[in-house]
Amino acid sequence: MSARTVVSSASSSAPSPMELLRSRGYIALLVLGAVIGAPVAIVAYFYLEAVGRAQRFFLTDLPHDLGFAGTPVWWPIPMVAVGGLLVGLSLRYLPGTGGHNPADGFVAGPAVSARDLPGVAAASLATLAFGAVLGPEGPLVLIGSGLAVVIARLLKRDAPDKALVVVGASGSFAAISTLLISPLAGAFLLLEAAGVGAGMASVVLAPGLLAAGIGALIFVGLDHVTGFGTFSLAVPNIPTLGAPTVGQFGWAVAIGLAAGMLGTAIRRLAFQLQPYVSRRVLLATPLAGLVVGGLAALFAAVSDKGPEQVLFSGQDALAPLIRQAGTWSVGDLLLLVACKSLAYSLSLSSFRGGPTFPGMFIGAAAGVALSHLPGLPLTAAVGMGIGAMTVVMLGGLPLTAVLLTLLFLQADAINLISVVIVAVVVAWVTAARLSPWLRPRPGR
Template identity: 45%
Template sequence: MAADADSPPPDPPAGPAAAMRSRAFVALLLLAAVVGIVVSLLAWGFLELTHQIQVGLFTDLPKEVGYDDGAPLWWSLPILLVAGVVVAFAIAKLPGNGGHVPANGLKMGLTEPIELPGVMLAALATIGLGVVLGPEAPLIALGGGLGVLFLRQLRRDAPSEVALVMAASGTFAAVSLLFESPLIAAVILIEASGLGGPRLPVVLLPGLLAAGIGSLVSIGMGSWTGLSTSAYALSALELPQYARPTAAALGWSILLAVAVTVGAVAIVRAGRVVARISDGRAFVVAPLAGLLIGGLAIAFASTTDKDVAQVLFDGQDSIGPMTASPAAWSLGTLALLVAFKGAAWSLSLGAFRGGPTFPALLLGAAAGMMAARLPGFDLTPAIAVGMAAAIVAVLRLPLSAVALAVLLTAGAGAGAAPLIIVGVVVAYLTALVLTEPAADDHAEGGAPGAPSAPSAASGSPSPT
């Protein structure tokens, strides 16, 4: 007993700082860099492929079969029907349920490599064939799944914490390529996954390294290949300069944030209804939803001077031209766009697979353009607040909403930033008031077949 009393106490467990000084962490950084390169190239290939599918089916093929003036109104119907069948196959027959249900928000659960074929097939059919969803969710799955696969090829018995770091690094790289910004990727992924505490740097440093490489790939692929990444990489909008906010703009921003949130919550609720109906009936619901989406696009084109593409697709290609030419959009046309694309988006959220971010941005921008007709509310802050409110209402990621809106309006000056922050806070609180706790708990459960990452990752809550 005396010997035990005289023995020195055991060494305390090594903390994150000590771990980052080790050679093992340096090796982890090198591995993250390699993962960043591989994932960035594959993510670029995925985005380029979806873009080429869209161009081939909706632009080139109609000309090849004799429609020199563009595709007829009905053209999207059979394409969207095929999209529904392919997505239903991925959901019902392949591992992973085709990815997470987008009506449940942006999920950060760990994607197993065996699930990647089904996730990517559903994403290609959804995004490439014109459904109203974006690529960020499948890119998150692709980056995370490839990071885990790469690690397991090197060391099958790697600890779960290392697998989490590699998955995060792959995800950072893939998302940064989409947004052309490692900072935006870091903000979104940290907030969505709930990472925090003293171990955050252990995940953040490899992730930032991979994200920086992803941004370099995004910037360099255009010059290396001769293909433009502007078709799928998000960049700042061309908006009028806005120096400083006014009292009138502040008041309108609050009202706009509330209105956008109410609309976004209604759309997501409808999407969750579609998701419940689709559960176990994918081969019926997804093709039918595809036809309905096509019908909504045709109805919009028939009642306005715009084409079906404004309702179809995720809206990423439409935001810039729409906000750069507000005079070309009447108040009635904007209202119809919000109504028809909102309905198409709700069907997409429940029946298909993809990301909800870009449709939210476009509809928020459209609502902002409508609000800009109000006295004392300039176009730039109206669009900025509309986009930010829509993002936070759908994703429940307030810091990400602020960062995205500031990034997209950066060219117009810093005057809109305070209004963006106020709008995000108001929208977030409004969404909380409108949320049903039971539905929120369901949303946090993640997609069937998509296991959560160890302890540090959890799904981001979203509205009902």
């Protein structure tokens, strides 16, 4: 759901923010936002639980059920290929486009109609469950938006289009905020993605914040009722970082430059492959899945780590990677960054999901590898790597990149903030300077 559209729609009707705030219709929107937050959060909760269970089943339980002592090294190859085939079938035969193009970064795009919801759900579940390297945040935004509009139409069939725009944005807020630790993190992401500003933003998007707050309460309640656990992404028990040093600021510049180049290369390859994928989607998506699975198998065969480090978005593997940094060799970390980056690029080109978490994981892995160098503590290296890669893979959004990094590493946020900001800004500017090279020229 586009928050920019929300603001444009509201601005075209001319009333000031205070006039909207005092109107009876605005109070109704606030109430509707609170009502919508609960069902959207429930759907988001069970969507994430279904993804987690499906990932465990296809990677761990299924090979055991088929008689294997463990997961064979080659197992990811057919699994991700099957996911690619299912994604291709959903893109070909279900209405809509299956969601946003993840290679574009995080984009607050147009609303999703009820007709398009099955395609978004099918393509994203096939992507996430079978191991493609994308996250759930993009589909959650679209599913939350579409569900909110459906609920609003059921409650009030003659609801005006402008109200439905705000309601859809509220659904997006509720869905994404349940994943990104807090309602404020979701607000930052959607506001910055849409380029919203001025006094109208607070008035128009307040129903979304209310929906997000209600959704967060629902998540806590469902955790107690179901016992499935929470989806908090904060990393506990990280090494303590002291005050930043001059050397760490130098490292922040270097990491920002490297992330700007690596992230741009990942997106460039995805954009180069997309024209071929779109012409032969039923062939290209399974083929991309085969290569992604092959990269995971290669990593598992060469290292002493599992293929899940390369597969999936990395959101569940991020905290263990940081906490168990001492068990990783530099060679394995560099191989992980290379394999995950290539698998990420292929997934961006062919599958449907969100671009945030794989970039964060790659940044963290690179940070752990760099922390073996002098003058670069582990926590600082990981924070700078996460922030710098996040801003590039989101297609900008520096405020969100800084906020997400500090929320993930919140135990040392105060000491991290200055060097993370430097790394994020340098990566953002580097990627902007490289942007003319990002997309291949037409006809090539």
